[in-house]
Amino acid sequence: MTRPEPVPPEAIKTIKAIPVRHPGRWAAVIGVGILAAMLISNLITNTAYNWPEQLKYLFSAPILAGVKNTIWLTIAAMAGGVTLGILLALMRLSANPLLRSVAWLYIWLFRGTPLYTQLLIWGNVGALFPTVGLGIPFGPEIISVPTNAFYSAAAAAALGLIVNEAAYMAEIVRAGIQSVDPGQLDAAGALGMSRGQTLRRIVLPQAMRLIVPPTGNEAIAMLKNTSIVAVVPYAELTFAAQSIYATTYQIIPMLVMACVWYLFLSSIMMVGQYYLERHYAKGQAR
Amino acid sequence: MVRAEGVRKCYGHDEVLQGVNLAVSHGEVMCVIGPSGSGKSTFLRCVNHLEKIDAGRIWVDGRLVGYRQRGDKLYELCDRDVAEQRRDIGMVFQRFNLFPHMTVLDNVMEAPMRVKRDPRELAQACSLELLDRVGLTRHQQNYPSQLSGGQQQRLAIARALAMRPKLMLFDEPTSSLDPELVGEVLDVMRDLAHDGMTMIVVTHEMAFAREVGDSLVFMDGGAIIEKGAPREVLANPRHERCKAFLSKVL
Ligand SMILES: Nc1ncnc2c1ncn2[C@@H]1O[C@H](COP(=O)(O)OP(=O)(O)OP(=O)(O)O)[C@@H](O)[C@H]1O
Ligand SMILES: [Mg+2]
Numbered sequence: 001m002t003r004p005e006p007v008p009p010e011a012i013k014t015i016k017a018i019p020v021r022h023p024g025r026w027a028a029v030i031g032v033g034i035l036a037a038m039l040i041s042n043l044i045t046n047t048a049y050n051w052p053e054q055l056k057y058l059f060s061a062p063i064l065a066g067v068k069n070t071i072w073l074t075i076a077a078m079a080g081g082v083t084l085g086i087l088l089a090l091m092r093l094s095a096n097p098l099l100r101s102v103a104w105l106y107i108w109l110f111r112g113t114p115l116y117t118q119l120l121i122w123g124n125v126g127a128l129f130p131t132v133g134l135g136i137p138f139g140p141e142i143i144s145v146p147t148n149a150f151y152s153a154a155a156a157a158a159l160g161l162i163v164n165e166a167a168y169m170a171e172i173v174r175a176g177i178q179s180v181d182p183g184q185l186d187a188a189g190a191l192g193m194s195r196g197q198t199l200r201r202i203v204l205p206q207a208m209r210l211i212v213p214p215t216g217n218e219a220i221a222m223l224k225n226t227s228i229v230a231v232v233p234y235a236e237l238t239f240a241a242q243s244i245y246a247t248t249y250q251i252i253p254m255l256v257m258a259c260v261w262y263l264f265l266s267s268i269m270m271v272g273q274y275y276l277e278r279h280y281a282k283g284q285a286r
Numbered sequence: 287m288v289r290a291e292g293v294r295k296c297y298g299h300d301e302v303l304q305g306v307n308l309a310v311s312h313g314e315v316m317c318v319i320g321p322s323g324s325g326k327s328t329f330l331r332c333v334n335h336l337e338k339i340d341a342g343r344i345w346v347d348g349r350l351v352g353y354r355q356r357g358d359k360l361y362e363l364c365d366r367d368v369a370e371q372r373r374d375i376g377m378v379f380q381r382f383n384l385f386p387h388m389t390v391l392d393n394v395m396e397a398p399m400r401v402k403r404d405p406r407e408l409a410q411a412c413s414l415e416l417l418d419r420v421g422l423t424r425h426q427q428n429y430p431s432q433l434s435g436g437q438q439q440r441l442a443i444a445r446a447l448a449m450r451p452k453l454m455l456f457d458e459p460t461s462s463l464d465p466e467l468v469g470e471v472l473d474v475m476r477d478l479a480h481d482g483m484t485m486i487v488v489t490h491e492m493a494f495a496r497e498v499g500d501s502l503v504f505m506d507g508g509a510i511i512e513k514g515a516p517r518e519v520l521a522n523p524r525h526e527r528c529k530a531f532l533s534k535v536l
Contacts, residue, residue: 186336187383191397191449192373195365201400205387283386283429 050253057244058257066240067261073157073226073236074265078219080162085169090199092174103170110167115160116228122160123232125151157229157236165222172214176207208280216273220266237261287312287453287484288333292342295328295508302328304508305342310453310486310501315479317495317516318488320505321531326488327380329505330455333486334375335368346375347452373401376446380458382438384430390441391417391426394448401449409448416444420474436467440474447478454478456487492536496520504528 043049057063091103110118121128126147133144180203188198227238235243241254248254288310295303302325310316318326331337333344335352344351352368354361363371385393394413398404404412417423420440422433430438439459446454456475460468472494479485479498489495495502495516502516504523512519512528520536523529 181383183379183381183383184385186331186377186379187385187445189336189369190334190372190375190377191445192369192371192401193397194369197400201396202385280387283388283431 048252049256050250053248053250054253054257054260057254058260060244062235062240062244063237063257063261066235066237067265069154069235069240070223070226070237070261071265073154073161073229073234074219074223076158077161077165077222077226078215080158081165081169081218081222082173082215084162084166086173088166088170089173089177092170093177107167107170110164115164115225116231118164119157119160119229119231122156122163123153125156153232153234157226157232157234160232161222161225161229165218168218169215172211172218173207176209176211177203179210180206205280209284212273212276212280216269216276219273220269223266223269224262287314287347288486289345290329290333290342291344293329293332293339293344294341295325295332295337296340302508303332303339306505306508306510308503308510308513310484313482313484314500315483315485315487315498316501316503317499318486318503318505319490319492319495319531319535320511324505325508326505327457330377330457330486330488333453333455334372334377336377346371369401373397373449374452376449376451376454378439378442378446378454378456378459380461382430382435382442382462384438384442384445386430389427389429390422390433393430393441394445397445398448413444413448416447417441419447419477420444421470434467435463436470439463439471443471443474443478452484454483454485456485456489458488458490460489460491490535492520492532504531506531 088103088106091099092107094100129147131144131146133141135141135143184202184206185198188202193201226236229236230239230242233239237258241258245251245254288308290306290308293303293306294301306325306329308316318329320326328337332339333346333351338352349371351371352363354363354367385396388396391410391413394416395406395409398409398412399406414423414426417426420443422437422441422444425433425437430441433441443459459475460471463471468491472491475485475487475494476498487495487499499516501513502519503510503513504519504525504527505511506527512523512525519528520532523532
């Protein structure tokens with residue numbers, strides 16, 4: 001075996017070399033720079049944006065109410081969608097063939113039809129079931145109330161979003177659960193943990209690592225999808241912006257302003273997602 | 287302590303266990319050897335009902351595993367009763383199966399707290415004692431992924447012991463370890479044996495079997511071919527298949 005030659009001390013210096021040139025990068029910088037300059041100049045000089053008008057309505061009562069409804073709806077739809085989605089995922093993984101097929105059918109139905117159409121139907125449930133009652137199945141009713149008495153636009157909007165979201169969440173949760181090493185079930189079982197304990201303490205926390213990132217995407221998509229419930233009709237952010245420009249005819253300013261709000265809210269959610277992902281990466285070998 | 291009679295297990299059309307009969311008495315260390323695919327792991331998993339058996343009976347500590355017998359009828363035990371039986375049987379796996387999202391200490395405390403419902407202070411004190419016993423006190427706040435293979439397997443042993451089992455099952459506990467780490471795990475197991483634990487150990491460590499084992503069984507093709515005192519079986523096996531196997535591994 002030959003030993004490496006000892007390096008003379010003066011040779012151990014930081015390397016001074018001419019770096020590789022990247023002409024492509026410079027071309028990109030120039031191209032992007034020109035486009036950015038055009039956009040900024042357009043934003044400033046084009047009066048159709050009407051920034052003063054936007055500023056005037058940014059914190060106005062109807063817009064803030066719309067923002068509040070959008071936030072409320074996003075939270076309700078995600079909370080409901082995740083809960084129902086976990087339930088559906090467990091049904092799909094259950095040993096009971098009836099539960100498995102019910103879950104499969106549910107997912108097939110709600111993933112296979114457009115959300116927009118579903119929401120229209122939820123908005124018109126009153127026509128399908130004019131009254132809701134308590135009674136014997138196929139027998140006489142004991143009490144009966146008109147549907148519209150308790151079924152508000154808010155309920156229709158939330159219900160429609162939850163039911164649709166659950167179908168997507170079910171698949172995300174199922175993939176997460178199936179990614180957990182079966183050896184974990186053996187270990188938990190061998191310690192005498194029940195199935196419920198194993199699921200809550202061992203399987204779900206590990207599945208979360210795979211569930212959280214796509215769920216974050218779902219939540220951000222949901223924030224924006226709430227704008228569709230304007231068809232119910234429900235006064236969320238986009239609906240509020242629309243009702244303002246219906247009288248002022250300042251269409252672009254109101255829509256841009258709504259986008260500013262959506263961007264602000266989704267940025268907050270991205271920060272939340274970052275911390276959640278970090279939490280569930282605990283103990284992961286890096 | 288453990289008695290198995292005519293245990294059979296099929297996967298589809300493969301009969302993986304073809305009538306296993308065996309008895310392990312209190313405090314005995316039984317080592318199980320045999321070629322790959324002979325059903326060693328499967329048998330061990332049947333002892334704590336991780337696998338359902340298709341025929342035969344297994345008793346642990348006088349209780350029928352997985353079933354209740356009334357008259358000549360067998361009733362399947364419900365989930366909760368199976369879980370309760372498993373508390374008394376510790377198991378250590380070839381691939382550790384530690385809980386990666388919990389710290390070392392939490393791995394050990396989990397079962398006493400959730401299953402036995404021990405108060406936190408008690409569970410923690412007992413767990414720290416166990417970690418000391420397997421030499422992991424220093425690592426109690428680390429995650430399993432930060433430990434070496436040998437440390438992980440010692441942690442798995444501590445986790446199993448935390449339920450104060452009456453029987454310990456080891457499925458090739460050193461087979462996925464680097465050679466220089468095998469010793470530290472075997473040391474822990476040796477101590478456990480000296481403390482009088484009843485153990486069934488599937489292993490390829492013939493030196494361990496010879497030194498620590500009270501009895502040795504050789505399995506092949508889903509049946510026990512030969513059993514006896516470890517020295518006896520290892521020195522002069524009587525059956526051809528056992529001879530052939532030992533000549534390959536020794
Ligand atoms: N879940 C399963 N489904 C189908 N076949 C299985 C299953 N588990 C084990 N087997 C089969 O059962 C046979 C016995 O497997 P087992 O794991 O008990 O062998 P082993 O003696 O532990 O082998 P090794 O030394 O490789 O661990 C093998 O042929 C294996 O392919
Ligand atoms: Mg095996």
